[in-house]
Amino acid sequence: MTLSDLAERTDAELLALHTSGDPDAFGEIFRRHKDKMWAVAIRTTRDPEMASDAVQDAFLNAFRRADSFRGTAQVSTWLHRIVVNACLDRLRRVRPTVDLADHDPVEPRDHHHSVEVQMDVRAALDRLPQAQRLALILVDMQGLSVAEAAAVLEVAEGTVKSRCARGRAALAGMLSSP
């Protein structure tokens, strides 16, 4: 199959080709998604080395377990899930207490207060509980829909909405505090 043939295929078709033995199909999937998966890995781990290992694990897992893709979500969502899980696995190895329990360590502030950015946004993001940070990374930074983020995180859409709302509020509070 030529490059143009592969380029015209959807992600799902490429994955099906891969599972049926096509030696080139997964290469096209990798080419299409590697930058986006790198972005989510680096944003999730905040560590280039850890992100590198995680995204490698993720693509190898995807290669090996392509037949587990059921087609109920987009391939990109499926890949996001694999990458996020690989990142969380890596993070747990270095910080075994890390979990996705949602809590609010930051005192809530006025949601309607206009944001005056007084600290680095990334540093503020790092201070969020991981569950809220992941939701914001996926929805606000990676551009996934709430439904897609819910599929990635394997939680209800309402949970993603709530985490996003509370994460944004917490960020606003941190960024506007003196």
Next chain:
Amino acid sequence: MSTPDDREPAAEDLDPTGVRAMLSSLPDPGPMPPDLADRITTRLRQEQSLRAGQADELLGATPLASRRARGSAHQWLAAAAAVAVVAVGGAVVFQSALGDQAWDTVAAFYPSTDDAAADDAAAGDAEAGDGDAGAEAMTEMDDGGEERGSSEVLGVVEVLPTTTALGRDTFAVGAHSAVVSPQEESSEGSDTASTALDPQAARSCVAATGGDASAGAWLVGSATLDDEPAVLVVDRSTDPLRAWAVAPGCADGDDTAEVLHGPLELP
């Protein structure tokens, strides 16, 4: 994982604080670093190579060890023919994979090789210009039907051609290096070829770990563990990969040889 508060309704589209807009405007981390793309492509090629080997086995290609055990000329010719088919087919598969620009995103970082089989395959390919970029992953075949090259593919048991020096303190890292870049381990040329295990012995070493060589994917090679002789066994069918150091007796067919170290998960 979720709490009752998680289920509170929230209007995700409202952005009164402007935080959502701010986050979405943060600069992208940029493309995947080329060296990482290179590394992942190498691993994917190894997986592809392994998968091709498994497909051959499923299609009825007889394992090399079994071929060696048979003595009749008729069987030898049949095996040689199968090897030739595998060699040509493998070359075509890799030529196809590597000639395709699907891999070119990262294939540009790969040096070309002089692999004859790949060149032969490329000769008949109109897109031969970039076709041999990954031929280093392909198992070479000589006229006698023996396999050689970076590693010897035996169904799902792959034998490292060289001895890997390991230490208990750095076992996982050392084993990982042997898996990722087996060719780098063979830089000493022909001297190192003699350290390759007999494929049947490799299966005994897999069995010594409690593994089943007829299932999964294994990488086995001569090794030293803290300067003592050992055999490295890597289970490539798990994630993360797992590795053992087994007493060298397994190389003599002792499938009850002691596990000296492991299993350890590889990074």
